[in-house]
Amino acid sequence: MTTRRQFIGTMSALAVAMATQNLEAEATEKSGASVAHTPPDFKVPKGACDCHVHVIGPKDRFPMTPERLYTADYAPVEDLARHLKVLHLDRVVIVTPSPYGTDNRSTLYGIQRLGKRARGIAVVPENVKHSELEELHKQGMRGVRLNVETGGTNDPKLLIALLTKTAEAVAPLHWHVQIYTNLGMIDALRNVIPALPVPVVFDHFGHLEAKKGLQQPGLPALLDMMKSGKVYVKLSAPYRISELEGYSDAKAYVETMVSANPDRVLWGSDWPHTIPPPGKKRTREGIEPLRHEDDGLALNRIAHWVPQPERLRKLLAENPERLYFF
Numbered sequence: 001m002t003t004r005r006q007f008i009g010t011m012s013a014l015a016v017a018m019a020t021q022n023l024e025a026e027a028t029e030k031s032g033a034s035v036a037h038t039p040p041d042f043k044v045p046k047g048a049c050d051c052h053v054h055v056i057g058p059k060d061r062f063p064m065t066p067e068r069l070y071t072a073d074y075a076p077v078e079d080l081a082r083h084l085k086v087l088h089l090d091r092v093v094i095v096t097p098s099p100y101g102t103d104n105r106s107t108l109y110g111i112q113r114l115g116k117r118a119r120g121i122a123v124v125p126e127n128v129k130h131s132e133l134e135e136l137h138k139q140g141m142r143g144v145r146l147n148v149e150t151g152g153t154n155d156p157k158l159l160i161a162l163l164t165k166t167a168e169a170v171a172p173l174h175w176h177v178q179i180y181t182n183l184g185m186i187d188a189l190r191n192v193i194p195a196l197p198v199p200v201v202f203d204h205f206g207h208l209e210a211k212k213g214l215q216q217p218g219l220p221a222l223l224d225m226m227k228s229g230k231v232y233v234k235l236s237a238p239y240r241i242s243e244l245e246g247y248s249d250a251k252a253y254v255e256t257m258v259s260a261n262p263d264r265v266l267w268g269s270d271w272p273h274t275i276p277p278p279g280k281k282r283t284r285e286g287i288e289p290l291r292h293e294d295d296g297l298a299l300n301r302i303a304h305w306v307p308q309p310e311r312l313r314k315l316l317a318e319n320p321e322r323l324y325f326f
Contacts, residue, residue: 032073032289033272035082038296042303045313049091049320052203052236052268055080055110056097062109065101069150070282072099073290075272077110083271084117087299091326093142095121095178097274098150104136111140119324121145121178126162128169137173142324144170145178148185149207156188163192163200171197176232176323182207183218190221193230199323200225201232201266205257210242210249214256226261232323233257235302235315236268239293240275247301254305262311266319267302269295 056075064071084092092114096107104122111118120141124133133141144166148159159181166177177196180203193200206222225231235254238247258265273291276282306312320326 030074031076031079032287033075033079033083034290034292034294035079035086036294037083037086038294038300039086040088040296040303041300044088044299045317047091047317047321047326048089049093049267049317049324049326050084050087050089050269050271051093051266051320051324052234053080053083053092053094053271054097054274055094055106056099056272056274057106062100062103062106064099065103067101068099068284070099070274070276070288071284071286072097072274073272073287075290077113080110080271081114083269083295087269087296091117091119091320091324093119093121093268093320093324095145096123098123098147099274104141108136108139108141117326119326123147124166126165130169130172133170133173133175137175141175143176143178143201145180147180149180149182149203154182154185156185159185160189160192163189164196167196167198167200174198174325176201178203180204180207183209183216183222187218187221190225193225194228196230199230199232201234201323203234204237204240204270205235205250205253206233208241208253210238210244210247210253214252223256223260226257226264229261229264232264232266232319234266234268236266237270237273237275238298238301239291240270251305254302258306258311258315262314263319265315266323267299267315269293269298271295 055077056072094107094110096104102123102125107120111120121143122136122141123145176199178201183206186206238250242250273293275291306315
């Protein structure tokens with residue numbers, strides 16, 4: 001006999017499926033993003049989440065900031081819905097990409113279209129008001145991103161000041177601060193982060209360099225902060241840290257970070273892959289093509305590198321549920 005809880009769960013799943021089908025039918029502008037993924041070759045845990053994606057466009061509704069460093073190609077929420085469907089993922093975290101500056105409308109639009117299975121990470125001005133953060137919270141935002149890597153900022157004093165101010169601003173909402181920077185900058189934060197009133201999330205393996213090995217400067221500090229429970233790391237976009245085919249040298253870092261604290265790791269695809277071709281300088285003139293990655297292979301890869309079912313469930317489902325308040 002079907003229980004009331006089972007019935008509600010079935011109806012919720014049907015509602016999500018119908019919403020996804022409706023979204024898939026609505027894309028009108030030609031997208032540069034790829035959703036031709038290899039299907040998962042393992043049983044994806046219930047509640048699994050892609051913790052790092054972007055929604056870009058529609059361009060006529062959400063223009064990019066004139067101060068952007070590059071012009072990203074179109075990657076609509078309709079394609080994101082397809083991406084999630086192919087990968088059997090129930091949840092997603094949309095991060096405002098740098099070409100929008102502090103304009104979060106495209107991210108908020110994506111959250112609104114995807115519904116309760118979506119959360120967001122905002123980019124806000126330094127003087128953001130609490131009332132503005134409260135409104136973002138109502139619309140599904142759960143953190144603020146500080147992207148100092150894309151702009152090439154390597155002054156720890158600037159990051160420390162910005163991080164401290166941002167953490168104080170978002171603490172009343174129980175958000176976190178997400179940072180994209182490198183290991184040298186992370187090492188400079190080792191005595192700052194423990195005193196912060198909120199957790200910190202580092203993007204893309206802390207932007208380490210896979211070829212430098214497990215003893216590279218800054219990595220011990222990052223692992224210690226993970227062990228303390230104050231820091232999460234996104235095991236996302238291995239192509240940003242590895243030069244090898246198949247990113248095989250990233251495996252050691254996945255294993256090391258998961259072992260350091262399986263409760264403080266997250267997985268993200270980095271869809272739609274806004275990264276310039278090797279050796280090409282970024283420019284806002286013209287549209288920078290999106291990198292084509294098989295995110296199904298990426299998901300299968302992480303499952304093979306984290307073969308323990310309980311740890312994989314934490315990585316894909318339980319840790320995101322806790323951090324993003326799903």
